[in-house]
Amino acid sequence: MLKLLLSGIVLISCLALTTCLPPAEQDEPSNLPPAVQYEGPPPSATLNEKAVKFLKRFGYLRESNDNNLVSAEEAIRSMQAHAGLLQTGTLDEATMAKMESQRCSFPDVMTAEDKKKRYSVVSRWRNETLTYGIFNYPNCTIYTNDQIDAIIAEAVNEWVKIDPSLNITKFVSGTPKINISFVFFDHSDKYPFDGPGKVLGHCFYPGTGQMHFDNSECWGDGTNGTKNLKYVAIHELGHCLGLGHSNDSLAIMNAYYPSNNTQCKPAADDTAGIQSMHTTASP
Ligand SMILES: [Zn+2]
Ligand SMILES: [Zn+2]
Structure with missing residues (x-):
């Protein structure tokens, strides 16, 4: 409103000046910059x-x-x-x-509920104790394997902190419910990776529990060209727990990897999403 008012004042001032100033000499070179030309193609709904x-x-x-x-x-x-x-x-x-830009490789599931709230719940585990296992480690990383184990545990804990009813532990025997692996390009599911950049990872919704990180990335803390392992792990765990993408740009469940990714914890919208699983009917 203030902006509109100010631009109105500027416009009125310009009009007033125009009417007060004498007409410019015909030969006098103009000091005004040339009109800005838009050289690219006009924005279009036609898809490339x-x-x-x-x-x-x-x-x-x-x-x-x-x-x-x-x-x-x-x-x-x-x-x-x-x-x-x-x-x-x-x-x-x-x-x-x-x-x-860089993002999660999972589709942005659209539901009727998207119009009402920012987070989305796709499915859920049913009163299960969840276990996770790390199948392999990245080819390029600043971390030792032990440090990666610790970072994945921290990522799990970020969800447990906001939903203490979650029961997730590292598996010790048998088959883990959530399998974590670092894989390249086409890796036998519908979501092939694409080499360095763009898509970074995905995790299947409850029932499947496969969490994949793109092994073409260099995994670290998000500095010096590395991808922030903890940030992406929290995001992908959100899918493993049943959350879809959120259209809240502050949510860790937003599909896009932010350039400032040091805020490695679920945001208010993510908290509302995970906690809503206790109060809403299963989709
Ligand atoms: Zn995602
Ligand atoms: Zn995959």
């Missing part, structure tokens, strides 16, 4: 190949809708809403940049 790939991969566009501009616009709006962007429905610069 990269956008189609992204929107399909993350659950916004179905096969049959490729050439349907209404659906394309809806898909883009939906993606923008989930990413916390202005919902223009067009492939503007911010949207294309977001599609290039």
Whole structure:
């Protein structure tokens, strides 16, 4: 409102100046900068190949809708809403940049509840004691194996702290419910990794319990080009526990890996999500 008021005042001042000043000499060179030219293509709802790939991969566009501009616009709006962007429905610069940024490789499951709340619950374990096991360790990391064990335990504990009813321990025998591994590219599920950058990991929802990290990344504390193992582990554990992606940009369950990722703990929205599992019916 203040902005509008100020721009109104500036506009009025300019108009007043224009009417008061004498007309400029015809030959006098103008000191005004040239008008800014937009050189890129105009933003459009027409999907380019990269956008189609992204929107399909993350659950916004179905096969049959490729050439349907209404659906394309809806898909883009939906993606923008989930990413916390202005919902223009067009492939503007911010949207294309977001599609290039680092994120979880799981689709952004959209439910009717998304309009009402930011977190989403996809499924849940039923009164089970959960165990996890670390199958292998990353090829590139600043950590020792013991340190990685400790970081995964810390990530588990971040969820237990906000939901003490969770019972998750490191497995000692038998088969763990949640298998953690570092894998490359195509690794026999529907979500192949893509080499360094972009997608970083995923974890299947309750019942399957496979947590995969992209082994093409260098895992560390998020500094010096490393990916923050604890941050991504907390996010992927959230999926293992049944949470989908949140459209709250502060939530650790937001699909996108933030450039400032030192806040390695669930946010208020994540807490509301995990605690809601005790009060809502199973989807
Ligand atoms: Zn995710
Ligand atoms: Zn996988």
